[in-house]
Amino acid sequence: MSLTDLAVLGLLSEQDLHGYELQKRLADLSGTRVSFGSLYPALSRLEREGAVRAVDDVTGTGTAPLPATGSLAGETAAFRAALRQVRRGRRGRKVYGITDAGRARLAELLEAPADDDRAFPLQLTFLHLLPTSGRTRILERRRAQLAERLAAVEARPLDRTATRWRRALAAHEAESLARDLAWVDGLIAGAAESPEPAASVESATEPAGAVRPDTVTTNGGTTA
Template sequence: MLEIAVLGLLNESPMHGYELRKRLSGLLGTFRAFSYGSLYPTLRKLSEAGWIYDESPTEDTAASGRSRRGKRVYRLTADGKEHLAELLAEVGPDAFEEEGFGARLAFFAQTRSDIRLRILEGRRRRVEEQRDGMTSALTRTGQRVDRYTRELHQHGLEAVDREVRWLDELIEHERSDAPPRDR
């Protein structure tokens, strides 16, 4: 998930580590907690694979005579662009889970329409399974839980129902916008 997010952001524009951290936090923060400690190992891994490169910083000499280190700017390579396209084209179970779906959704503009539709439909199935499990659990527990616990379960169920409706709207929109050959 982090790999897709980093490659996707660098595909939009080159950026230095601090800027990348801020953008990732804004992007992934709505979907999950983002660990800053995972960014630099991911950047190193992507660099070693040849998917990104960094422009090595140069030393600047300030007026005070002190040396100031420049920022490393990370850029996507041609192989990195191909790898990102491959990652975005993969439709597996991780694309339907909360974390994977959020990262995929953030880069839907870079994803083919038929892939977007498969991901949306897979996510809807996953959320509907969650809803069925929650409904079953709520029915089983029935009167055995206190009113507040029951309300909490009901609140969760309503949130899942909202997500299913939202996904239905996205799927309908995707189908109506798709050219005939992508449908």
């Protein structure tokens, strides 16, 4: 169902995070900006449903990843800040972690929905969490969806009331859909020869750090 749920659970499956950080990561990861007005209610709901759990803010206790801000000064500053935060009360900074139920829900969301267009980029973003069969299933479904939409656009009447812009729009939409279709076809071909699923949602704590870039993207010099 929910777009936000998929994004939140996907990110938390990799690392414990708090709300603000979740949003920043998401903006980097895909263009999908989830507003705070969606994010915080979603986190509350997911916590109520048992999919996520508020964990101790471990920022600084040994194994914590601590995102690496890039600047040394920034990192040490953040570190000292974190220490102080644990000591004094400090408003909020609720760090969430995913639960087993949440992982199950994530697996469900990764496969099922596809109604919203913004869902597919998110599914792709976390596609590595699925076994090969699941990956192909998602890509095939997207392919079918695009094909259907393309057929619908090409079947549109385009009667005498059509202005030049309406015509241009229809033509461009058809072209974009055709191109997306070809791109997904490339992804499907690439997924078939995928070496092996490095980590799945079922196998819990695998860090999945060794995902090789691989040769990608069906090239594309013919454009321009």
